[in-house]
Amino acid sequence: MDVRRVLTAVGAGVLGVAVTLVGTPTVASAAPAAPKGLTVARAADDVRKIQMSWKSATDVDHYVVDVIAGDVETVVSVPATTTTYTVDASGPCTPFKMRVGAADASGGISNTGYTTVRSLAPSAVLGQVTGREENGTVAVATWKAPAWPGYTPLTGYRVVLTADNGKVLADRTVTDTFFRYPGADPARTYNIAVTTVNEFGACLTARSLMDRYRPADPTALVVQRRADAPGTAEVVWQAPAGDPAATFYVLGWGESKITREIRVEAPATSATLTLDTAKSWNVEVRAYNVNGGSGAASGSVPVWEQPTPPPAPPVTTPSAEPTPSASASSPAPAPSSSPSAEPTPSAPVVDPVTGATTTTTTVGSGSDRTPPTITASLNQTATHGWFRTPVTIHFTCTDAGTVATCPADVTADRDGAGQRFSGTAVDAAGNTATISLPLDIDRTAPVVTASVDATRSADGWFNAPVTIHYTCSDELSTVTTCPADTRILSDGTDQRITGIATDKAGNTGTATVVVNLDQVAPSVSATVVGDANADGWYTTTPTIHYTCADEGSGIAECPADRKVTTDGVGQRITGTAVDRAGSTATATVTLNVDRTAPAITATVLGDVNADGWYRTSPTVHFTCADEDAGVRTCPADVTVDGEGAGLEVTGTAVDRAGNTSTTVVAVNVDRTAPQITASVIGEPDAGGWYRTAPKVHFTCTDGGAGVANCPDDTEVTTDGGGQVVIGTATDRAGNTASALVTVSVDLTAPEITATVIGEANADGWYRTTPTVHFTCDDQVSGLASCPADAAVADGTGKIVMGTAADKAGNTTTTSVTLNVDRTPPVITAAVVDAPNAGGWYNTAPTVHFTCEDEGSGLVSCPEDTTVTTNGAGQAISGTATDRAGNTTTASVKVDVDLVGPELTAKVDGVKNADGWYRTVPTVRYACTDTGSGVDFCPAATPVTTEGAGVSVPGTAADRAGNTTTGTVSLNIDRTAPTVTVAGATNGGRYGAEAVPAVTCRTTDQGSGVATAAKPALTSNDRGVYTAACTGAVDRAGNTAAAVTLSFTVEPTIPWLKALTRQYLDPSAASALKDFDASLDRKHFMLYMAKVVVQSVGRKPALTSQEAATLIYWAFVLDWRN
Structure with missing residues (x-):
């Protein structure tokens, strides 16, 4: 029955997932031994299945198969008769860890160690680094190949470049470990994601952020008060290293925090500040360019301490901040019209949503005592109330009258909580409105530190699972997410575990820990170097040699060879191996040593020649004696199988106590024939053929008795392939050896003939491409090359050559001469007369033909042609012929039109019953032409001239240059009648008893008056009368505007x-x-x-x-x- 236990994921990093495992039951002491011979591998016929097998164990009730697939653990019980299990591993991204346990009926279980099967898909890339080139306009990323390339080789890396607005700028797959993107904006940030890909897909992506192209932090900040003027501090720093260079610096200072700033233009790297001697000050400097600022280099100035300050008259401490000048962003209030009128401030109004505070002041005199209205808007929305990029504050000002000044946009780009930014609007009367907006800005990523709960070895390795704990902090917006602890269970080198923290502003910080884990102890084996007798005794000093191996961290210590110089029985010698992770393993051997020797003599049996050499194996016979305990063993006869001069044969006698005695006899044995090699002196071609007589040279050597005879050089002068040349060498012991070499010689050049394929005309010219075909033959080494068929290009007396080569390098050349003209003659057709700008002729044009041929020469060229037919696109053709029979036709198109266009006119506008237009009429023309077509038709003409019988002409033209003119006559009066008020003076004053009588006078210079204006009289409560003349209309229908005057009636x-x-x-x-x-x-x-x-x-x-x-x-x- 399957028992599934799901693991709880508690946090994810870039390269792995931290999990909490469900506990494993403790193994009972009575459990059967763990299975042996566990093998785990992907199936050969289906890599998406993993096959497990193990050897059958004793006293087993059942087996328990434990499979961890990614973060899911599956435990399966199988019968004791089963020793195989197949796991479905279809997911390409999942790694597996597997083990098998032997369980008894009571539930006791003994497990093997875990065996790891890596995923089909590759792991993530390593060492990803981003940067910029060419003044920040080229984005660059590099990385290293993944530690695990996948079950099959990598097919590439998918690189996705995304702008900070989420737009994907590049998405492509590369095979190199670098990426370049030209056209990057230095002022923007980018995200680069690199995903490894093989035939099974892509699973893991490494992501990195590319910051704006801005300067690095300034360095070496020094802040020091002047000795002669302690209220003045000198601030000096070093420009940031590398590109881009800073264009200016912002120097800030304050007591508990930075409250004041000044700007210092590069390349200057110093400034002077006036700082109160009774206070301590914090100072920082940041480097800026057009793309933004760096982090801060910070320093401080302590309180100036003077033990016995001399008395001094009271002075006013100068401000630590320069006095700003008035500007558009900080306007000076306009002066009041009354010097004694004081502005009246209002109570602050607080926006409950944004926290913005608005205050106003109202001038004490004047007709406008209403303050303007000012509002502030931001160019972006905060995250959890915080901004992580510079904020632009835009002020909008309105006023019922006139706004005198409105603040310019303000950019808030300094980190801080509760920073207030203000702007003041001033109207023309001097009333003001001020808005103060609080902002929280945090552009600094949270700080993440990672610690490991175990101690590394001296080589940086752990030998047991470790837990990575992350600590996160953020000085401004505070941390919102901090990575959970990560437990590392799998062995591996350079495992990079990354944790990502996020603050409220959305900034992210990372910390990466590199873990080398090796939980498996090294292996060590001991080998005894020395000769032991049948009873296990060593008669000479034996040496113990240790061999160590470790597939994880590698060997740190392996025991050196040890000689055993002490006689004794059952001596136990132990050596210990240590790997770089600190795990140990031991190997032990047991030895018996006795070094007292009996007596022994040796006799050589065999035939030796006059030079003292045996060329058959001699036999050494040993005679042994021991006067005390007696001989236990005496060496049997030894047949000398080795070869060489002075071969020593050793015989050892052993007494009953195990002591040995050795004698040595030297013999010269050479059973091996001498060595002989044959080499050919000469230069063969690539096919091994010689085309000059080669010489065979023999070289003889003998490592035993030495060479007695070596054959002389042999010259091969006979042509033929595979000729065998043999030579025999003899050494001083009488052994012989032969060597042979095979050579191929060919001194005869191949045969070659050339045949022309194609048809020539009676003049001997080809006007289609002829082909020269070559036929080659060689009877010795055979052909190496024969020229391919050659297509012959145009030309007179063209020589085509072909060369045949045989395999020995001999060559033969032949040639053939041909006349070829495949190019038709050149003919051009041109019109003698020039057309008008539209390409038309209004007289009969003449077409002239020009012919030439650079090959075989011309046979015919057409005569001039006069075109007398009217029409568009008439094609006039002519054909030229050369001596080879090639022809070419040329044509030219001509357009002819002698008839002028037709023109009609229409007036757009309203004409009244008297025939007058009182608005601008438009004359529109319609043009047609049945020949070349209309080239120009008069545009619609608004007639702005006024008068009777205004003449409006229009002229149309066709594309051939013919013209037609028409004229239209119009009556136009767009001007209203002139009206004046009579009987009173504008602005005059009259008594109440003598109110003047008002009349109207109407005139018109155009169409004439149709209706005269009539008067109307009104008054207000102050005796002011207004006389209005209205209703005047001329014959064209224009109505005059009302004309008024005012006068005052003053009662008594x-x-x-x-x-x-x-x-x-x-x-x-x-x-x-x-x-x-x-x-x-x-x-x-x-x-x-x-x-x-x-x-x-x-x-x-x-x-x-x-x-x-x-x-x-x-x-x-x-x-x-």
Whole structure:
């Protein structure tokens, strides 16, 4: 039955996944031994299946197969009779770890170690590095091949380049380990993703961020107060190394944080600051170019300490920040029209969404006391309230009157929380509105540090699983995600584990740990170098040699060879191997040593020649004796199988105690024939053939008795292939050897003939490509090359040569001469007369033909042709012929038209019943031409001239140059009549008793007056009258605009008294007296109240119209007084 246990993924890095494993049961002490001989491999016929097999174990109830596929573990029980298992491994991206355990009926289990099967697809690339070239306009990336190329070789790397706005700029597959993208924007950031690919697909991608092309950090910042003026600090730094160079620097200073900045133009790398001696200061400098700024080089200035400062008069400490000048972004308020009027500030208004604060000031005098309106907008949206790129603040200002100044855009590009940026709008009256906007900016990536919970060996290796723990920090927006711990279980070299942290602003930081893990101990074996007798005794000092191996981290220590010089029985010698990860393994051998020798003599049996050499194996006979314990063994006869001069044969006698004695006899044996080699002196061609007589040279050597005879050189003078030349050598022991060499010789050149394939005319010319065919033959070495058929190009007396070569390098050349003209003659047709600009003729043109032939020469050329037929695109042709029979035809097209175009005119516009246009009419022309077609038709002509009988001509032209002209006559009056106001003076003043009579005067210089203007009179509550003349129309229908003038009617108190008596009954003497008294005292409001009283009731003394008139004039008098 299958038992599936899913692993819990707790975090992902760039190169791997951290997992938490479900616990494995502890192996019981009574469990059977783990299976042996576990083999794991992908199936030969289907690599998407993995086959496991093991040897059968004893006392097994069942086997437990444990398979970890990626982050999923599967445990399967199989019967004890089964020793194989097949795993479905169809996913190309999944690596596997497998083991098998032997289990008894009680559940006790003993497991083998895990065997790893890597994924079908490759792992991620290593060492990816990005950069820029050519002033930042070329994006460059390089990387190293992956540690695991996949089950089949890599087919390439897929590289995807993405801009910071998400747009994909490049997506291509390369086979090299580098990538270049020209046309990059130095001011933008890019993401580069490299994915390894083989025939099974792509699984793992390495990603990296390419920053803007901006300077590196300044270095070597030094801040120091002047000794003679401690309130002045000198700031010096070094320009950043490498490209791009800085164009300016921003020098900032402050107490607990940077609050003030100045700009220093490059190449200057120093500045002077005025700093309060009673305070400590933090100073930083950043390098900038057009693409942005670097990180900061930081320093500090402590409080100036002077033990006994001399007394000094009070002074004003200069500001640590230069006073800014007025600019568009910080306008100076406009002066008030009244020097004594102070502006009135408003209470701040806070936007609950953005936190922006708006305040206004209002001038104390003037007609405009309404402040302008100012709003601020941002060019981007914050992430969790934070920005990670420079923010542009745009101010919008409005005012019911006129905005005098509105702040320019402000770029916020410095890191900080709660930074406030302000802008002030000022209107023409001096009222102001100020908005202050808080921004949180964090362009700095979070800091990620990675630590490992174990100690590396001196060579940087671990020998047990390790856990990588990440610590993340961010000084501004704070960390939102920090990588979880990663457990490394698999052995491997240079395993790069990367953790990525993200802050609230969206910045990411990474930390990478390289882990070398080797959990397998090294192997060590011991070999005894020396001769032991049958009882296991060594009679000479033996040496123990150790052999060490480690497939993981490699061997750090392997025991040196050890000689055993102490006699003894059962001596145990142990050596220990250590790998670079610190794991150890031992190997032990047991030895018996005794070195006391018995007596022994040796006799040589065999035939030796006069020079003292045996050429058959001699036999050495040994005689042994021992006077004490006696001989246990005496060497048997030894047949000398070796060869050489002074061969020593050793015999060793062993006594019963195991002591040995050795004797040596020397013999000269040479059973081996001498060595002889044959070499050919001469230069063969590539096929091994000699075309001059070669010489065979013999070289003889003998490593034994020495050479007695070596054959002389032999010259081979007979032609033929595979000739065998033999030579025999003899050594001093009488052994012989032969050598042979095979040579092939050919001194005869091949045969070659040439045949022309093609048809020549009666003049001997070919006008189609002839082919020269070569026939070759060689009876000795055979042909090496025969010229291919040669197609002959145009020309007179063309010589075609061909050379045949045989395999020995001999050559023969033949040639043939031909006349070939495949090129037809050249003929051009040209019109003698020039057409007009449109390509048309309006007289009969003449076509002239010009012929030439650079090959066989001309036979015929056509005569001139005069074209008398009208028409477009008439083709006039002629044919030329050369002596080879080639022909060429040329033609030219001519266009002829003698008839002018037709022209009609139409007027667009409204004409009234009197025949006049009062808006601009447009004359439109329609043109046709049945010959060459219309080349020019007059454009629509708006007629702006005014008058009667205005003449408008138009001329059409066809493409042949013929023209036709037509004329249209029009009456046009677009000007309204002239109106003037008579009877009063504009701005004049008149008494109430003498209001002027107003009249209107109308004139028209065009079509004449149809309707004259009429007057209308209105007044306001201050006695101002407006006279308007309206309604004037001329015969063309133009209407004159209203013409007005204003004058003032100024009433007097006596006049108003008289008007009041005119309206009231004379019997109301008491009321009239009250009215007079109010007017005399200029109590106009009381007067108006009395008028109201007289106009109400059941029988009012004044009508409502009369009361309104009296009140009107009283109000006018009150306003004027």
